[in-house]
Amino acid sequence: MSRLAEEFLIAAAQKSADLTHRATIKRNVDSYDTAVAKGKLRFADWEAARTYAARVKGEAVSNLAPLLEEFERKIVARGGHVYWAETADDARQYICDVARKNNVKTVVKSKSMVTEEIHLLPALEKLGIKVWETDLGELIVQLRNEPPYHIVTPAMHLTREQIRDLFQQKLPDDMNGESHQELVAAARRFLRRAFFAAEMGISGANFLVADAGMVAISTNEGNGRLTTSLPRVHVVVTGIEKVIPRLEDLGVLWPVLATSGTGQPITTYSTLIGGPRAEGEVDGPEEFHVVLLDNGRTEVLADEEQQELLRCIRCGACLNKCPVYRSVGGHAFNTTYPGPIGSALTPIVNGMKDWGHLSYACSLCTACDSVCPVKIKLSGHLLENRRKYVSEGDAKTSEKVGFSVFRWATAGPRRFALLGWFGRKITRAALAIGMSPHALGPLASWTKYRAMPDVPKDSFRALWEKNDGNF
């Protein structure tokens, strides 16, 4: 087992046993479920909306090259710069160069998982540049020196009391009470100074619209608007898979994203930005850069089976629905993108040997498939990853042997009966001589938190025949 797999199991076990954590997540997710159920009622046909969204994103994934070129052409025509970054290092280097050339001292950043992916903040801070997260949830986890817990709700794991204590310690001058309203007001006071002082704003993108040549950014707080309006330089960092063909597609994608993300009809600020301040405009940045990031995305694209993962619009619905995510939390995964989408993508992009274990952080309940607004069959991808992990990765010999025996036994009823008979004999004998169930292979994990039931003498088939089907 790899070190990362062991760490995952330890972190997952700890978090699963943390009842305060479970209660916090349950409260958040229950509230989310209620909002989303209500939000879906606003559609005449939610399934038709999913089909539409899946087709738009599927069309885009199949035509990435011409769409990205069209997007680039329009941005450049408006005076913007487009940089194609092959790796996280390339992207970091470019953004650091832009910051250095503009003598940037302070950066405000709107929420972006891609900046987490490329570890941008440490690189800028190494240059002596102060970066402030401006999404409230992101600011909270930044002040705690933690990565985001969730791709939409970064501080989902924290209670108001924990946030109050944090602000009292880190933002004492801006604190004026401890209600939800007063905590938000404290962050507003604190960040307002940052917005007006910053020379550079960094944002992600929810969509890149090819025919309009504009970047679409959705935020409820308006931090995205301020980040992209006030500083002299605006840099967008985004994955190449975010491109969509037409502006009109947002007529469905914006409501679908908002409904799946938070249950809203549409995000409060649904914004399109096409370049720096245009002639005749009173404000806006003087420089505008878009960094188009590959960083393994073309590897996902090259895999014909799994390229549909690039349809993901990062709404977080699969995380909220996943029973494993709801138990072990976002940090146990130790990845930029946690939950089902992260477990499917990370091993392909970062290596099956180190990350293949995440494909097993799944009960195959398929809840993620049913909620994905772009109809990605996540459970199928997790199974596909498991297959690759066994053939290419670090699967244990005992697991390989175990599944070979299981495959042999399930190929015929006699073999299956024989395996059952043998299993019952061995287990009963082992327990009779006082062996602990913890020592018995697959029973070890199961009996860690549960009592071992009595092992019957007879098989289910024998009991069925004996009782004539009556139990």
Next chain:
Amino acid sequence: MATSNAGRERILARIRKARGHEASAAGAAEAIFPLIPDPMQRFLAECEANLTRVHRAVSNVQSAAILSQIVSELPAGAIYVEDDPVLRRLCVSIEERKILLSSEGRAPEDCVATLTLCDGLVAQTGSILTSSRHGGRGGSIVAPTHIVYATTDQLLPDVTSALRLAARDTERASYIGLISGSSRTADIEKILVQGAHGPVRVDIILEQR
């Protein structure tokens, strides 16, 4: 600027090498949302739900009076106004206030409210379609109160119609946006709080046309 085209060509080559699935355009979106039989009624209901205040007026004089009423409820401080003849006329009703016109520069950090026009109103979501031509990018986000002057003939049925209208503007405006209520967050325990960073309050003066 370090615009390395080597990376560009390599990324595009890898994309072209990958075999995309056959995919067709998504087709019409009409069946996805319910029909909106009365767009004005829907607009007003959506605005109420997203906490935008709509003040209806039947004349320019009444709009000016409403503006005066809204401004009287605000704390002391300057009002930033998009420089447009219609809005200049409306501002006669608030001449006791310090008015800063967008033709003089960007919206300052300490203005208490901004007054702008908009490109359209969206019934489906109770949204305001705006762009950088209306008081700049800051005109709709910097102050704690954003006041929008609109007319009933600007009402559009849905987001798709708004995007079709916006498509005509993409060459002229560097920013286009739909604003659906005041700035808000639910990042602390999913409790909704208004006024996270942008306007705490959004008022629309909606004049009959």
